[in-house]
Amino acid sequence: MSRVIGEVVAPATGTNGARSRRRRARMLRPAYWLPFVLLLVVLGFGWEVGARRMPYLFAPLGDIASVLTGDPGYFLSNTLVTLGEALVGLGIGFLAAFALAVVVSEIGVVRRAVMPLAVVLSVTPLVAIAPLLVVALGFGMGPKVVLTALVCFFPILINVATGLRAVPAPVLQVYRTVAASRLEVLRHLRVPASLPYVFASLRIVFPLSMIGAVVAELSAAGSADGLGSVIQVASSQNRLATVWAAIFVLAALGSLLFWLVTLTERRVLHWHES
Amino acid sequence: MHGVRRLYEQADLSTLVALDDIELTIEPGTFVSIIGPSGCGKSTLLRLVSGQERPDAGTITVCGLTPREAAEAKAFGFVPQSPALLPWLSVLGNVTLPHKVNRQRPRDKYDRGRPDLEAMLREVGLGESLHKLPAELSGGMKQRTAIVRAFGLRPDVLLLDEPFGALDEFTREALQEQLLELWEQTRATVVFVTHSISEAVRLSDKVVVMAPRPGRITDVIDIDLPRPRHQEIITSPEFHAYELTLRESLRDAFSHSEVVR
Numbered sequence: 001m002s003r004v005i006g007e008v009v010a011p012a013t014g015t016n017g018a019r020s021r022r023r024r025a026r027m028l029r030p031a032y033w034l035p036f037v038l039l040l041v042v043l044g045f046g047w048e049v050g051a052r053r054m055p056y057l058f059a060p061l062g063d064i065a066s067v068l069t070g071d072p073g074y075f076l077s078n079t080l081v082t083l084g085e086a087l088v089g090l091g092i093g094f095l096a097a098f099a100l101a102v103v104v105s106e107i108g109v110v111r112r113a114v115m116p117l118a119v120v121l122s123v124t125p126l127v128a129i130a131p132l133l134v135v136a137l138g139f140g141m142g143p144k145v146v147l148t149a150l151v152c153f154f155p156i157l158i159n160v161a162t163g164l165r166a167v168p169a170p171v172l173q174v175y176r177t178v179a180a181s182r183l184e185v186l187r188h189l190r191v192p193a194s195l196p197y198v199f200a201s202l203r204i205v206f207p208l209s210m211i212g213a214v215v216a217e218l219s220a221a222g223s224a225d226g227l228g229s230v231i232q233v234a235s236s237q238n239r240l241a242t243v244w245a246a247i248f249v250l251a252a253l254g255s256l257l258f259w260l261v262t263l264t265e266r267r268v269l270h271w272h273e274s
Numbered sequence: 275m276h277g278v279r280r281l282y283e284q285a286d287l288s289t290l291v292a293l294d295d296i297e298l299t300i301e302p303g304t305f306v307s308i309i310g311p312s313g314c315g316k317s318t319l320l321r322l323v324s325g326q327e328r329p330d331a332g333t334i335t336v337c338g339l340t341p342r343e344a345a346e347a348k349a350f351g352f353v354p355q356s357p358a359l360l361p362w363l364s365v366l367g368n369v370t371l372p373h374k375v376n377r378q379r380p381r382d383k384y385d386r387g388r389p390d391l392e393a394m395l396r397e398v399g400l401g402e403s404l405h406k407l408p409a410e411l412s413g414g415m416k417q418r419t420a421i422v423r424a425f426g427l428r429p430d431v432l433l434l435d436e437p438f439g440a441l442d443e444f445t446r447e448a449l450q451e452q453l454l455e456l457w458e459q460t461r462a463t464v465v466f467v468t469h470s471i472s473e474a475v476r477l478s479d480k481v482v483v484m485a486p487r488p489g490r491i492t493d494v495i496d497i498d499l500p501r502p503r504h505q506e507i508i509t510s511p512e513f514h515a516y517e518l519t520l521r522e523s524l525r526d527a528f529s530h531s532e533v534v535r
Contacts, residue, residue, distance in 0.1 A: 170354035177326070177350045177352040178375060179348070180375035184376065188371060195362075271362040
């Protein structure tokens with residue numbers, strides 16, 4: 001397929017608008033959404049059976065819905081607390097990791113010292129130190145933000161450090177022959193080239209930030225707000241419907257964040273193939 | 275504008291001798307091709323000339339400056355084998371960016387101003403594509419953009435490292451034509467690395483033949499054909515004679531290196 005512009009025949013990569021319009025048209029077809037809806041119906045049915053057989057694990061969907069609608073303000077305020085902790089922690093983690101990634105990509109000695117450790121720590125479940133952080137930092141925002149920042153730090157560091165070094169050698173050669181400074185190379189070549197890696201790390205790290213915040217809340221339950229505390233307190237009082245309501249809210253929130261990242265990525269990285 | 279340009283170098287790169295005892299003087303404003311089998315150090319030579327690597331022995335002078343100083347004075351334009359465009363910038367953006375880095379102070383003696391880049395792009399047939407991204411261009415259009423990026427710097431020395439190596443025959447010949455047209459206007463000194471005998475004869479005033487292991491110059495052939503050289507020249511008997519001479523010389527270079535090994 002090709003479209004003709006003046007006399008130049010250009011390959012039909014399609015504009016962004018046309019592509020997303022086509023995607024939307026496809027999504028309206030039953031063949032596209034029906035399988036998912038069917039699965040939801042089957043799962044919902046299974047859930048109701050489970051709720052009758054195992055009342056200590058599942059709560060009926062109706063009860064969960066009525067808990068949610070019964071006091072939406074309660075869930076909203078706790079959601080905002082958790083979201084705030086997750087985003088502040090993510091923001092701090094991102095800035096710190098990006099700064100270190102720049103240092104690591106520019107200075108070989110630092111890279112060889114830091115990166116092996118970073119790889120080890122990125123596969124370590126850092127959430128496990130949550131109880132220690134609560135002991136050290138108390139029941140406020142502190143331990144939640146610190147844990148979230150820590151959990152997000154290493155995946156971002158590794159991705160961005162890789163991305164900053166992803167400029168092809170011939171491109172570097174072109175700009176070295178005009179004696180571009182290191183700062184100019186960083187600003188005009190390395191940082192833009194790292195953006196696909198930045199977004200890849202954000203897609204990992206947004207869900208991680210929620211995990212960090214919730215785990216920290218679970219470890220400091222009783223005296224704090226947030227959906228993790230809601231879950232902890234409600235499960236100790238055997239209010240299963242509330243536990244599940246909070247989990248559903250977390251799932252929805254995580255999906256929303258993921259969708260926002262994908263949407264931003266499509267805007268910013270329109271030049272990138274994927 | 276400048277005195278006689280002198281390129282003289284003796285370089286031993288690590289234990290593998292990439293280039294040995296290279297002695298070469300290139301007159302300003304001439305078009306010189308470097309031809310030779312893979313691994314004879316053609317690309318290394320370009321990196322040395324543009325100051326990205328230092329020779330282990332010998333000296334290189336570009337318009338009376340060291341390569342490093344010449345690069346800082348923006349004396350070079352470089353076209354690599356792959357177009358090496360930035361995928362997030364438009365054609366125009368890609369061509370403009372080298373002007374934004376290492377900016378010369380206005381009253382600097384090296385300041386060379388900025389030519390009308392849009393006009394240059396239009397001239398090579400990219401007028402419709404000024405604001406397109408590299409991903410939307412064909413291979414030939416990308417390489418044309420890379421050539422304008424280099425010429426747009428108004429360099430004293432243009433370095434081209436097999437710029438047409440990845441293109442099909444038709445595109446290659448069209449681009450040779452455009453390269454010559456741009457060059458006639460600027461008359462920069464050109465150092466053109468190639469694998470193609472006919473390309474070397476068509477474009478150059480002088481062809482330098484190199485042999486590998488260690489990389490060295492085995493022959494320098496002057497091409498005394500009238501300019502401008504259009505497409506038709508390829509079929510002329512003189513052109514063929516030069517091609518044969520060059521082929522002979524290359525065969526010698528090859529057999530010689532076999533003996534050395």
